[in-house]
Amino acid sequence: NYYRDVNRLLHAVQKNATKGDPxxxxxAIDNFCRQKEWAMNVGDEKGCILxxxxxxxxxxxxxxxxxxxxxxxxxxxxxxxxRAKIITLEFNPDYAKIARQVIAWAGLEDKIQVVEGPSxxxxxxxxxxxxxxxxxxxxxxxxxxxxxxxxxxxxxxxLLRKGTILLADNVICPGTPDYLEYVRNSPRYxxxxxxxxxxxxxAEDGLEKSVFLG
Ligand SMILES: Nc1ncnc2c1ncn2CCOCCNC(=O)c1cc(-c2ccc(F)cc2)cc(O)c1O
Ligand SMILES: [Mg+2]
Numbered sequence: 140n141y142y143r144d145v146n147r148l149l150h151a152v153q154k155n156a157t158k159g160d161p162x163x164x165x166x167a168i169d170n171f172c173r174q175k176e177w178a179m180n181v182g183d184e185k186g187c188i189l190x191x192x193x194x195x196x197x198x199x200x201x202x203x204x205x206x207x208x209x210x211x212x213x214x215x216x217x218x219x220x221x222r223a224k225i226i227t228l229e230f231n232p233d234y235a236k237i238a239r240q241v242i243a244w245a246g247l248e249d250k251i252q253v254v255e256g257p258s259x260x261x262x263x264x265x266x267x268x269x270x271x272x273x274x275x276x277x278x279x280x281x282x283x284x285x286x287x288x289x290x291x292x293x294x295x296x297x298l299l300r301k302g303t304i305l306l307a308d309n310v311i312c313p314g315t316p317d318y319l320e321y322v323r324n325s326p327r328y329x330x331x332x333x334x335x336x337x338x339x340x341x342a343e344d345g346l347e348k349s350v351f352l353g
Pocket of ligand 2: 181
């Protein structure tokens with residue numbers, strides 16, 4: 140079952156990655172998913188695009204929607220300045236448990252807060268619960284039909300500021316048509332598509348980077 144698979148992914152990290160070395164954790168997961176079992180991490184090809192956006196934005200406050208095993212969480216956190224923080228929301232408690240251990244192996248617990256529960260419930264509580272004013276970067280990688288409602292929720296809760304970057308995974312596969320239509324046609328966003336491939340495959344996929352104009 141799916142839980143056993145993610146457990147094997149964790150063991151591959153603990154076996155092949157150097158404790159405290161985030162990039163070796165990323166490498167170990169990519170090798171495992173390429174050679175042993177596909178898993179829905181953003182992967183190494185789209186991961187490089189993610190790295191370049193993170194390095195360009197140099198965010199202090201990051202929100203990630205959909206932690207899964209923590210691959211992109213570790214990838215982002217490894218590029219953040221010292222005081223920067225990531226809040227990452229995961230709905231599935233089994234995934235959250237694995238992600239916490241992957242994050243601990245990478246030695247990034249101090250930068251990352253894994254929050255369990257549905258994004259729709261937690262986004263309205265961000266300010267009061269975590270003292271967040273606005274996010275500098277939001278990485279959307281959770282249920283594809285939640286990208287649009289959660290983006291509107293982030294707007295309504297005043298969690299986006301002029302210049303906040305939204306980076307969305309899987310806009311082609313599995314696809315997020317309503318979200319794409321919104322960010323590409325709304326006067327409140329400037330959007331750009333980064334063509335790539337579905338993690339560990341030759342299928343087309345890509346990331347959509349959208350700047351909130353306020
Ligand atoms: N806090 C929260 N609130 C609400 N919902 C939440 C949540 N936290 C998690 N969830 C639930 C969903 O989490 C996982 C979402 N990710 C994907 O489904 C995904 C699927 C594929 C894929 C699969 C099969 C194919 F054939 C082709 C592509 C590829 C990807 O890169 C994906 O990211
Ligand atoms: Mg994804």
